[in-house]
Amino acid sequence: MFTLAVPTEGPRSREYVHKRRPDEVRCYYVVNPASPHAGWALREIIRPAFRALHADYGLTAAPLAYGELPPPRDDAVTYVIYGPTNPLTMAAPERQYLAALARGGARTNIISAYPLTAAGRDRPGYRRARTAVPRLCDELDINAIFPDELDLARGIRTNTWHDVYVNVIGETIRVKYRPVRSDDPADEARLAALRREHTADVAELARLHREFRLWQRKPYTDGSLMFVHDGQWLVSQTMTDKTLMTPDDFDLVTGYDERLDSVTYTGARLPSSDVPEFLVLADLLARGGRRPRLIAHFHHRRLTRDPRFRRLVSDTTIECGLFAAGHRFLAELRARDSDWFIIREHGVVWVGESTAHFADFAARVAG
Numbered sequence: 001m002f003t004l005a006v007p008t009e010g011p012r013s014r015e016y017v018h019k020r021r022p023d024e025v026r027c028y029y030v031v032n033p034a035s036p037h038a039g040w041a042l043r044e045i046i047r048p049a050f051r052a053l054h055a056d057y058g059l060t061a062a063p064l065a066y067g068e069l070p071p072p073r074d075d076a077v078t079y080v081i082y083g084p085t086n087p088l089t090m091a092a093p094e095r096q097y098l099a100a101l102a103r104g105g106a107r108t109n110i111i112s113a114y115p116l117t118a119a120g121r122d123r124p125g126y127r128r129a130r131t132a133v134p135r136l137c138d139e140l141d142i143n144a145i146f147p148d149e150l151d152l153a154r155g156i157r158t159n160t161w162h163d164v165y166v167n168v169i170g171e172t173i174r175v176k177y178r179p180v181r182s183d184d185p186a187d188e189a190r191l192a193a194l195r196r197e198h199t200a201d202v203a204e205l206a207r208l209h210r211e212f213r214l215w216q217r218k219p220y221t222d223g224s225l226m227f228v229h230d231g232q233w234l235v236s237q238t239m240t241d242k243t244l245m246t247p248d249d250f251d252l253v254t255g256y257d258e259r260l261d262s263v264t265y266t267g268a269r270l271p272s273s274d275v276p277e278f279l280v281l282a283d284l285l286a287r288g289g290r291r292p293r294l295i296a297h298f299h300h301r302r303l304t305r306d307p308r309f310r311r312l313v314s315d316t317t318i319e320c321g322l323f324a325a326g327h328r329f330l331a332e333l334r335a336r337d338s339d340w341f342i343i344r345e346h347g348v349v350w351v352g353e354s355t356a357h358f359a360d361f362a363a364r365v366a367g
Contacts, residue, residue, distance in 0.1 A: 022058035025172045026073065028106070030064045030082040032094075037113050037154060041084045045111060048161035049081075053168055067097060069104050078104075079172050081164055083111025084156075087133045087144055088125065095140060102141035107171045111164070112147040114157040120150065122157060134216065134301050143167075143217050146345045148317060166319055170221075174238050175273045176321040178262040187254055187266040194234045195247035198227055201294075201355040202247050208359055209242040209298070212366040216299035216347070219243045223298040223347065224272035225250075228282050228291070235278070237269040242298075253279065258323040273321045280326025285351065292351040296358055299347040300366050309365070313342045320346070 029046045031038045046061070053059040061081075064070065070078050080101050085094065087110065101108040114126055133144050145167050147157045169176060205225060208214065215222040220241040227234040233253040236242070240249040251267030256279045263279070265271050278295050285292055303309070318328050320343070329349055332341045340350040340361070352358055
C-alpha cells in the first residue's frame, strides 16, 4: 500500500515560463529488483544517460529503493525513471507503485524489456503492446519510452541511454534551445494582431485534436503548431493542451540563430520545444520556392505504426528540439515527395497551406 501526501495535477503552465535551472529539477531512478536485466540497465542505460545530462545540463539523479516515494517538494519538477520491466506482464504491486509515483507528482517513465525469440525477433505476443501499453500508461499516468533497440546479446527489445537522455529533457527542461525573450512594444503589438488573425484557426485545430485524438501521452505534452508569416512565426507554447488551446497559448517568434542555438520570442511562456526544427524547415522550404503557412507536429497511436504508410516512415529516429532536425525534416519530405512524413516511432510532421488543408488531411489519415 502506497500513501501519498501530494495530489496529482494537470499541466502547470506557470512552470514553463523559462528554461529550468538544475536546482529546479529533481531526478530519481528506481531499478526493478525483479528484472534479470537490472544491473545491466543501471550500467548501460541509466548511468550513461545521467552522465551526459550532467555534462550538458548539470542534472543529476539519486537512487530510490523499489517502493520508495520521493519526498514532496513544490519548488521543483520531479522526474523518475523506472525499470527495466515488461509492460505486458506487469503485476499488480508493480502497477500500484508506478501509479503512486505518478499520483505524488513525479513524471514517471519506464524502461522496457520485452523478450525476443531465439532468432532475435519479437515474440508474437508483442503485437499487443501497440494497444495494451498506451492503455496501461493512461491507467497509471506514466510514460513508456518506446523501445526501438533490439539487444540480441540479452535477447530483449529495450531502450538505450540516449532514449532516456532525450526523455529527461522533454519531461523536465522541455527545451534544448536558448530562449531570448523580447519585450519590445512592437513585438507585443504584432503578437496581439496575429493572435486575433488566427482565432478561428486555433479553434478549428483544437477541435481536430479532440475529434481525432492527435496525441499519444497527454494533449499538453505532445505535438506543436506553427503559423508561418514573412520573417515571423506564431508558435504554440510548450505544455499547451492542444484540445483546449486558445490564441493566448501562442507566442510570436521574431528570429533565431542556429550557431548560438537561440530563439527570440515574445509571449508569456516558452515556445514549443519543437520550434528550432520548424523554423529551419520553414526557411529551407522558402528558399526552394515553397512557402507553407502552417506546420503541424502531432502524435497518433495507430497512425505512427500504420502499415498503410510505411513508405512515409523515416529510416531512423530523429532527435527533435534541435535546429539540425529541420534539415532532416526537409530531406525526409523530399525523399518521399510528400507534404508529410512519420518520424520513426515518434510522430507525424505535416506542412501545408491552411488549417482547412490540415483538416482534410487529418480526416483522411487519422479518421
